[in-house]
Amino acid sequence: MMNRLFYMLWTSRSLSSLASSIWLMTWIAIIYGTTKSALLAGTVTFVRSLAVLLSGLSLPFWYQKYPLHIVAHRFQLLQFMLGMLFAFALLPFQNNFSNNLLMVTALVCAACIGYSEGAASAASSAIFPRVVRQDQWVKSNSLVSTGMQMISLFGWTVGGIIIHTFGEIPVLQLSALLLGLSSLILFCVRLQESHGSTTSKTSLWSGWSILFTLPHVRMITIMDIIEGIASGIWIGAVTLVFVQQILGQTEAWWGYINAAYYAGTLLGGLLIVKLANKVEHHLVRSIIIGSFSFSLLVLCYAWNSTPYVALLLVLIMGPCYQLRDVAQRTYIQRIIPLEEQPILFAAQQSLSTILFGLSIVFCGLIADTFGARAVYLTGGLMFFVSSIIGIWLRRHTKSACVDHSLFT
Template sequence: MNQLSSFRLLWISQSIANLGDSLYILAIVTFIYNSTGSAAFAGLFPVLRVCAQALSGFSAPLLMDRFRLDFLLWMSEMGQAICFGFMCVLFIALPSHWLIPTVLFLVLGISILHGWGIPARNALAPRLVPPDSLMKANSLLATSDQMVLLVGWSLGGILVAGLGILQVLGITTIMMFLSALALFFVKDPSKIVPSNQKKPKPWDRMKEGWSIILTNPLLRTLSLMEIISGLGESIWAGSIILVFVKGVLHKGEDWWGFINTSHFAGTILGGVLIWKMSKKIENWIIFSMLIGSLGIGVLTMIFALSANPWFALAIALLMGPPYQLRNIAQRTLLQSHTTAEWLSKVLAAFGTLTFVSYGCSVLLMGWIADHCTVQFVYIFTAGLNIISAVLALMAKKNTSI
């Protein structure tokens, strides 16, 4: 099987897995809320996922030293499929008072497995496409991710309400097995194989990706951009956007869904545009990252000051393309300026930064919303993205692009 066929199977596999993941999230959150009647308790689910994925980012280098990336990614998807299958059995056989703690324990395991798979996927993709097609490949993966999330969040609620939680988890299990089946035929063409020679101590191996980031000026700047912009990522999820819709736009919960759908649609549109213009963007990749960050900052500021719901809906749509432009340019830059030998470990460290930043964002933005106004949350986030744009100028000094 050639590299292009392997990339297509990787793309298909990850699209199926992401759709299953979105259905599973809705099913578990609904189950926890229905069982406890507590929104706060249901909120533990995303916090648990983020903590587990951050933990897996620290431990992933140990596995990358032992397994090839294609096998590690397959192992991640197959492990999740088995966990989902076991979860379905528990819903049938386990008494209700034991179900929530057991399900949360499985969620922890699934999240760790998922966290191992993310850097493996992002490090495997550059090995399956020519260097001049890397941005197009990243835009295709990013667009597919957003399309699947849009479908999953739109369809998931209907399926949970119509079929039930157990049936939706069964569908997720089947999807994960199909994802693992597709990955079975993906072959890593790289000559890099895990060595049987004596390796450094586990702690030193876990630090390798972090050490490379800290000693490489470009990667250090990209990581700082990720931390700063990541602190504002939670404004499009959870209670923040709901408070904005009710308190500023004076609309009901249905407009929460409209705003989120508009934002997802914008990111899909942005991914398609970048896919079409990938050759031009590759020649201006730092400038693209700068424009993306600046565009997000300006549009977030406008969104914060808008009071008309239809205008806010349009701004949410327009915000999608700069989000994709910044994120795809950033990922491509990181992949193309890290050697293949170290890329997976650098991506594992980078992913940990992403998860930790998002977790901090949930806490920080909630605190700001409680002590200031929800509009100030968006103004503050706009400022973070403008700072990120300034950092993109610093990145220019560390590359010839």
């Protein structure tokens, strides 16, 4: 069992994640309902992503000034205060706004809350290994990952229903109240740290330096880059085209495919909790098995044209990806000192944001040029290349690692 601080931190992050998904959906609904433009509605997500990227780049500066838990507390509180401002002070008067003013308000909200959300999320993530024992890191990472998947599934599934039922303004206000509860719980999570004790590296680029200079981490980063660019195979437009053109089904199956993937990740998280001890002693092997299995399943999915087989394949993909993701995060935690992990995770968050944007463009171009099946074939091959790099990682670093069980 995890300790009290872990569950408090996990609850705080879950509430914040739920609130964020709800407010993002609500803003998209408001802008689309007003402008009837999918492009303008999508701009809200784009600006939020840029703000999250900026937060990751600037976090080392805040870590230099304040202890880690103070950074998490203050940005979570700032996110709550901004949510209250927009939901209770500005949006109730939206009927008096012109379309341009409403659009500006939405983008300012996305930028401000996106920055504070990104900073609070990264700082909170760096606290997790500090509140549990090292032998519980696999289990804690799996619980965190599973919890976030559950929240994403619940938020993006129920969000549209409650927006339709209660209206945009009440839902935004609910989101702000959830952020307030998250801030209150997080405030109770405190660490014994002094100013600047989080890391001895104070450069804004120090986390990036760790990503690309340390041999072990560099190989993991290369795998992340390859898989990050391939991750666009699951963007909504590509999945919808595949469902219609290859599976020959309606939009309803688009939802079934998404639900099956989330269900698979939840199942995977629960399995890894049960197998935590085995994964803990075979981290690199778990990374390789997860990536290789995922690549084979994606390739099978690309060539398959039977809807129910597609559902089964997507369901099985979830545990494979969870195995790779949890093992990789635990591996990083094992080889990087605690005081350097916050800046590293901040850099990883920024990198993942950049890669997500590139993946949308990359996969969109392939889909438009060669069709949806080519997207999944390309993605499967890229995940396969990533697993080969994992084998190289195991062979290249096995002799240099103090804990040889990591590479068995």
